[in-house]
Amino acid sequence: MRRILFLLLPLLLPVAASAGSLPDGGVTVQEVARSLQDMGFQTEITTDRDGDPLIKSMLEGAKFSVYFYECGGKPRCKSIQYAAGFAMNGKFKATQAAQWNRTKRFGRVYQDDEKDPWVEMDVDVEHGATTEALTNDVDRWKVVLNEFRKYIGQ
Numbered sequence: 001m002r003r004i005l006f007l008l009l010p011l012l013l014p015v016a017a018s019a020g021s022l023p024d025g026g027v028t029v030q031e032v033a034r035s036l037q038d039m040g041f042q043t044e045i046t047t048d049r050d051g052d053p054l055i056k057s058m059l060e061g062a063k064f065s066v067y068f069y070e071c072g073g074k075p076r077c078k079s080i081q082y083a084a085g086f087a088m089n090g091k092f093k094a095t096q097a098a099q100w101n102r103t104k105r106f107g108r109v110y111q112d113d114e115k116d117p118w119v120e121m122d123v124d125v126e127h128g129a130t131t132e133a134l135t136n137d138v139d140r141w142k143v144v145l146n147e148f149r150k151y152i153g154q
Contacts, residue, residue, distance in 0.1 A: 022129040026076035029053035032066055035134040053077065059145055062086075062154070070126075078126040082141040085118040086154050092117040100151060107144035119148040 022031060033043040033055055044056040048067060055066040062084055070078035086092075092111065100109040100119075107119045121144050123137050 020131045022125075022131065022134075023076065024127055025074075026070070026078040027080065027125045027129055027134065028075045028077070029055060029068060031131070032068075032080060032134060035131065035138055036066075039135065039138055041138075059142060062145060062149060064141075064145060079122060079124050081120055081122050082137075082145075083118060083120040084145055084148075085112060085116055086149075086152060087114075087116050088152065088154075090115050092152060096152075100148070104144075104147070106140055107148060109148065117148075117152055119144060 029045055033045055036043050036055065036057055041057045041059070046054050046056065048054045052071050053068040057064055057066070064082060064084035067081045067083060068077035068079075069081065092115065094111060097109045097111055097117065100107075107121050109117060109119050112118055121137075121141050125133075
């Protein structure tokens with residue numbers, strides 16, 4: 001058993017070395033963008049209407065954004081939200097949103113003022129965030145977004 005572990009150790013080191021703790025207090029837009037880029041996403045860093053950081057990206061043709069909250073004018077923000085909206089011209093019903101929210105653990109769904117569906121996923125990153133956790137959050141978001149797209153036929 002020790003021999004197997006000894007032989008596998010060099011293969012595991014790059015993974016361990018790539019994961020790293022982030023400072024307490026949240027994440028920066030650059031850290032989240034880097035996490036997305038490392039996973040093959042193109043990112044556009046901008047700001048939202050309140051002046052907080054915002055990342056725009058795309059997954060298999062579906063546009064999504066990463067919003068930053070509780071920044072307090074500082075580079076580190078305590079929470080982030082992945083969000084995507086879809087124009088469906090009234091074809092998405094409130095009962096569909098309720099069904100999704102009742103049966104899915106991750107990804108909250110609602111209708112905007114035009115009755116178009118939105119799916120969002122909140123992530124608390126105030127304490128104990130790591131680069132590995134950011135990657136895990138992106139992986140989870142990919143699943144949520146793809147499942148929602150199937151749910152609405154997009």
